[in-house]
Amino acid sequence: MTALMSSFRGVLGGFANRLFVSPFAGPMGQSVRWKNLFEMHLRGGRPERRPQRKSPISGHPQMRGVVLKVLIKKPKKPNSANRKCVLVRLTNGKETVAWIPGEGHNLQEHSQVLVEGGRKPDLIGVKIRVIRGYWVLCGEYGSALVLLSLAGATDVLDGMIARHVPGQSSVLGTIIDPLADKILMSTAFVTLTYVHLIPVPLTVLVLSRDIALIFASILIRLKYMPADKKSWRTFLDITEPILVITPSLISKVNTFFQISLVCITLAVPTWNIECPYLPKLLWYLTAGTTFASGIGYAFSKTALRKLDDRSSSSLNQ
Template structure:
């Protein structure tokens, strides 16, 4: 009756290969355990490398919330193109301040083309993201602020109009920082606040804001290109400046009274800043 075991020893057949014939419940994954040498360095005999540390309940809850917080891919082509527009703004301002309007015009054309391309890719190739809804308007405002300040310093843009445009953008920026903090899921830390892969709120520009942005871009573009054109555009620019002043004030008020301008993720529509 012991012939299978004896044959396993005498016939130089590993013992664990005969065990399944004797014990049907034996599983194959246990087999390597029989063939490991029992030495002092064996993982079966050596103590654990470290003693498990007790984690307080609050810290465990914090780690659990951090792991369960939904994240998204922010490294998309539209977001990279939008970021390149922001990077180009200091060079654009430097060119305007030094009177190099040919380089300024080229950078302005680049900004307009990348704005069109990233919007097309986001809509048609499923590359949209919550960060994109914040980064794209931020890039437009950075470009607009750069043009407003530098053109105003060069005397090409009326200072009262520059104050209206900059003042509106500053108020909206402060509101965006406040909304980001209030809509960020717990725990509210600085690392999580600046981690834009954690979406918290979506910004939906109002219609008057879109019209205002387009008119501001037209005004800044024409004002930037005007010094290198052979024609006088003083009168058309005067009417355009008054129009932009009206739309800038109207768009700022629209964010205050609109209920759909900002939506907190996981909740319904929330009143805008």
């Protein structure tokens, strides 16, 4: 008799669930199963989910703002030091509280800052942090972008003059020009990595390839120096070139991707461009071409080669 009643109760409960499937249907058309009619009437269906509040910088990896006030927040953990925060008015008009990482800071009212999403576990409700960092380090990305554009334009103009105007090519130019390019790009990558706009592994890869190329050039120069002239004075004498670096196609493509990555990374926070996938795509393209160009320089026989007397005399002229 007990088994018959339990089976009847199960059939009745299933019939009630199927009968009232439409008012209590789930988000994907899945029906809600209740144990019995009493539970169905007691709970009254699936409770609605509370809408979650969006972040003030939703849709942007970083955003600029102006400090309205410097605050001190007490963390929820006992015996913890107070956290320094700032009330920031963002470029989209919203106001939010951001915490400042590190020990000391010089932020005051009306200071321009750059913020990004970053929750502090012991601060309730604070989900944004200040990116601490003249120009890139202080959030002046527009000025840095203009400076980088001018440097790139003058570099292209200098190369065109050296190739097409007779008498304008020199040994000093063949050494200083690529060295200046390396210093410019290395500085840009290091500063953008410091403010968390470029990942650390990518910057390490780019710097490692450049440092390895410089050391390889030094070793080859020492190897092909005449035995009777080996001295620091002869080694540092740039009027007597011993080797030449011939950039490959993949190296030129890598240079293009590096410049594009730096420019796009600076342009995104400058104009608040909502395109989070383009910088990440350039990360992978830059990393792949950097690794490929490094392998090419390591195994190529023409990338780093010794100059013969005819080539050396033509460069000196």
